[in-house]
Amino acid sequence: MVPRMDAPVSAPRLHPLNQGFAWQDAPREGLRCLTLAQVDQFNADGFFVYRSAFTPDELAAVTAAIDPLEQATVDYANSKPGGRFRLTVTESISFTIHIAGQSPVLAAFAQHPVVRDICHDLIRSPVRLYWDQSVYKKTERPREFPWHQDNGYTFVEPQQYLTLWIPLVDVDETNGCPWIAPGLHRLGTLDHWQAEAGRVCLEQAEDAVAAPAKAGDIVVFSSLAPHRTGPNLSDAVRKAYILQYAPEGAHVRLPDGSVVTQDDPQRQFRILDGQ
Numbered sequence: 001m002v003p004r005m006d007a008p009v010s011a012p013r014l015h016p017l018n019q020g021f022a023w024q025d026a027p028r029e030g031l032r033c034l035t036l037a038q039v040d041q042f043n044a045d046g047f048f049v050y051r052s053a054f055t056p057d058e059l060a061a062v063t064a065a066i067d068p069l070e071q072a073t074v075d076y077a078n079s080k081p082g083g084r085f086r087l088t089v090t091e092s093i094s095f096t097i098h099i100a101g102q103s104p105v106l107a108a109f110a111q112h113p114v115v116r117d118i119c120h121d122l123i124r125s126p127v128r129l130y131w132d133q134s135v136y137k138k139t140e141r142p143r144e145f146p147w148h149q150d151n152g153y154t155f156v157e158p159q160q161y162l163t164l165w166i167p168l169v170d171v172d173e174t175n176g177c178p179w180i181a182p183g184l185h186r187l188g189t190l191d192h193w194q195a196e197a198g199r200v201c202l203e204q205a206e207d208a209v210a211a212p213a214k215a216g217d218i219v220v221f222s223s224l225a226p227h228r229t230g231p232n233l234s235d236a237v238r239k240a241y242i243l244q245y246a247p248e249g250a251h252v253r254l255p256d257g258s259v260v261t262q263d264d265p266q267r268q269f270r271i272l273d274g275q
């Protein structure tokens with residue numbers, strides 16, 4: 001059970017800024033790399049697993065680029081009380097953000113032809129990298145990362161954008177693969193509450209589906225798909241690189257109503273120029 005810091009909801013409630021949302025189905029024509037079955041699963045369930053996108057050499061280069069940056073995150077968090085900084089807890093999990101802007105290898109990977117084709121098929125309009133981060137799940141103190149939507153952390157409009165959760169090692173239920181609550185993406189952004197491990201939109205999801213994947217696959221899901229990852233009970237670090245893509249013009253709505261367009265050229269670069 002996820003420890004809660006403020007009042008939970010028993011059934012999903014909508015985020016206060018989520019008004020009049022209607023899910024837009026990804027188109028079923030003009031596809032560059034996806035099958036109709038993948039598009040249909042994305043529209044119905046909010047996710048699918050794309051197999052064999054990357055070679056072992058590509059993943060080795062990405063891992064080699066991330067590892068020293070992740071170590072810097074750990075070193076920094078270890079300089080803080082309890083080895084904690086934001087969501088990073090060095091014995092359990094590390095988050096290293098905005099690294100595509102720090103590494104030519106990662107910047108190129110963020111524009112990999114397969115990535116561009118998936119973005120084309122599911123977004124279509126000009127597309128920018130919105131967010132990138134590695135998430136390494138450590139072995140010393142296993143913990144789950146609770147149910148949330150990516151748009152539950154920062155309210156982006158349009159609410160529908162795309163997350164590519166890229167395992168750098170094989171992942172399954174024993175080392176912290178993603179689990180998805182299918183179908184709820186169609187409601188738009190849910191209300192979240194703050195827990196110690198992160199923001200939470202569901203206490204449990206009875207029809208949750210595990211998404212085990214091999215290194216080289218991509219777990220593709222909507223920014224609105226509630227997901228969690230289980231504890232890493234293995235004896236090796238579970239490494240993932242998470243890339244999120246949004247249509248050109250996507251913006252963050254701040255609590256005072258002002259908007260900030262997500263177009264920082266250093267880390268939110270254009271990866272696709274439209275149809």
Ligand SMILES: O=C(O)CCC(=O)C(=O)O
Pocket residue numbers: 135137145150176227228229240242
């Ligand atoms: O990779 C993980 O273990 C959890 C990360 C996650 O769900 C996220 O960053 O949205």
